[in-house]
Structure formats: structure tokens, C-alpha cells
Amino acid sequence: MPQLSVVIITYNEEKNIGRCLDSIKEIADDIVVVDSYSIDKTEEICKAKGARFVLHKFEGHIEQKNWAITQAKYPHILSLDADEALDEVLKRSILEIKNNWNFDGYSVNRLTNYCGKWIYHCGWYPDRKLRLWDSRLGKWGGVNPHDKYELDSSTSTTTKLKGDILHYSYYTIEGHKRQTDKFTSISAKALYDKGKKVSWIKLYISPIVKFIQSYLMKLGILDGYYGFQICKISAHSTFLKYSKLKKLYK
Numbered sequence: 001m002p003q004l005s006v007v008i009i010t011y012n013e014e015k016n017i018g019r020c021l022d023s024i025k026e027i028a029d030d031i032v033v034v035d036s037y038s039i040d041k042t043e044e045i046c047k048a049k050g051a052r053f054v055l056h057k058f059e060g061h062i063e064q065k066n067w068a069i070t071q072a073k074y075p076h077i078l079s080l081d082a083d084e085a086l087d088e089v090l091k092r093s094i095l096e097i098k099n100n101w102n103f104d105g106y107s108v109n110r111l112t113n114y115c116g117k118w119i120y121h122c123g124w125y126p127d128r129k130l131r132l133w134d135s136r137l138g139k140w141g142g143v144n145p146h147d148k149y150e151l152d153s154s155t156s157t158t159t160k161l162k163g164d165i166l167h168y169s170y171y172t173i174e175g176h177k178r179q180t181d182k183f184t185s186i187s188a189k190a191l192y193d194k195g196k197k198v199s200w201i202k203l204y205i206s207p208i209v210k211f212i213q214s215y216l217m218k219l220g221i222l223d224g225y226y227g228f229q230i231c232k233i234s235a236h237s238t239f240l241k242y243s244k245l246k247k248l249y250k
Contacts, residue, residue: 005074013042019085060186069135093161102157103157105158106131110126110167111167112124121219121222122227188248197249211231
């Protein structure tokens with residue numbers, strides 16, 4: 001039976017990290033939190049709940065998560081963000097996998113809580129993520145800040161687990177807007193570093209397409225008021241990302 005390391009990166013997560021750590025205590029053989037020098041009570045909470053706490057300068061989401069893997073005691077890893085937790089069904093699924101590990105990686109659905117409401121549409125659910133894997137077979141990739149774990153070989157085997165990661169995303173709409181401004185700046189810089197450019201047509205058409213897809217095609221309308229806010233901010237996020245990219249070239 002493989003032993004399991006749970007790896008979490010943090011920065012000022014006193015509001016969330018306790019819930020996250022409580023949800024994994026039944027399934028983890030090792031818990032390591034890699035922190036970017038928080039100035040709140042994150043460290044105090046992590047140590048009180050028995051997690052190893054390691055400080056490391058933040059150089060990007062992908063870079064931080066790849067470095068964090070090197071701090072795990074075991075190669076079989078569950079990766080979580082501080083604002084996530086496991087539901088009971090997923091806990092049982094992972095315990096079963098530990099007794100019968102047959103695949104290189106395991107994906108799981110992520111269900112997001114937005115301002116107190118669970119969001120089942122807008123393209124936010126099932127939001128499948130590869131989060132449980134043998135770390136010797138892959139690494140974190142993607143484009144900052146939107147990281148994703150990538151197994152090395154096209155022959156790697158994966159399957160999906162029952163249960164959900166519960167994602168406690170934004171407590172206020174204003175918080176969502178602030179994060180959007182921050183993340184679009186990171187995304188624009190990442191695109192600029194890769195030499196990507198955007199046309200004026202794409203700058204103005206893409207946000208409209210994004211809203212139509214999220215609100216109508218992906219049924220964000222069924223999530224009510226908060227569904228509309230999510231789709232509106234997502235569309236504006238697309239505009240911000242491309243407009244900031246254009247500014248970088250100027």
C-alpha cells in the first residue's frame with residue numbers, strides 16, 4: 001500500500017487552511033505546506049494541526065508547486081490548494097485507492113462555493129482536475145496562474161474518482177474582481193513571455209463569446225444572480241488579459 005503525501009502551497013490563508021487540513025487527516029501519511037512568507041496566522045494553524053511547514057519564495061504558481069513536490073516524503077501525492085477540502089465520498093475513494101493503486105494518476109471533480117452558493121454551471125462544474133498521482137511520472141505545467149499537472153507519457157493511465165474537491169473560492173464579488181485583476185496581469189505577462197499577440201478583433205469579440213458560452217451554452221443562467229456575476233466577471237477577465245497583453249507590447 002503506497003503512503004500518501006498531501007502537498008499544499010499557501011500565502012495568508014488563515015481563513016481556509018484549517019478546513020483544508022482537517023479534511024485530509026484521515027487519508028494523509030505526510031502533510032507538507034509550502035508557504036510564501038505569510039504574515040497572518042497560517043503558520044500557527046498549520047503547525048497546530050501537525051503539518052510540516054516550509055518557507056519558500058514564490059516565483060510563480062507552476063514553479064512553486066513543482067518545488068513543493070520535492071518537499072514531500074512520498075512519491076504518491078495529493079495536491080490541494082488551501083481553499084479546497086475533500087468531501088466524505090472523495091475521502092473514502094482515496095482510502096480505497098491507497099489499498100489498490102492501479103493507475104498513474106487520478107482525476108476528481110471540483111465543486112466551487114461562490115459567496116456561499118454552490119455553483120453547478122457556468123463551466124465551473126464538474127471542473128475535473130488531475131490531483132492524485134505518482135510524482136515520478138509528471139510535473140506541473142500550463143500557463144501561470146492556471147497550472148495543471150501533466151503526466152509525462154501519452155501511455156500514462158488515469159481514471160476518475162468518486163466524490164468532489166470542495167473549492168471555497170470567493171467570499172465576496174469584490175474579492176473576485178480583485179483576484180481577476182491580479183490574475184489577468186500574471187496571465188498577460190506569461191503570454192508576453194511566450195511571444196503571444198492578440199488582434200483588436202479578438203480583444204473585443206472574445207469577451208462577448210466568453211459570456212455567451214458561460215451564461216447560455218454552459219447554463220450559468222441556472223445559477224441565478226451569482227451565475228450572472230461569475231459570467232460577467234469571466235468575460236471581463238478575458239478582456240483584461242488581452243488588453244494588458246497589448247499594453248506590454250507598447
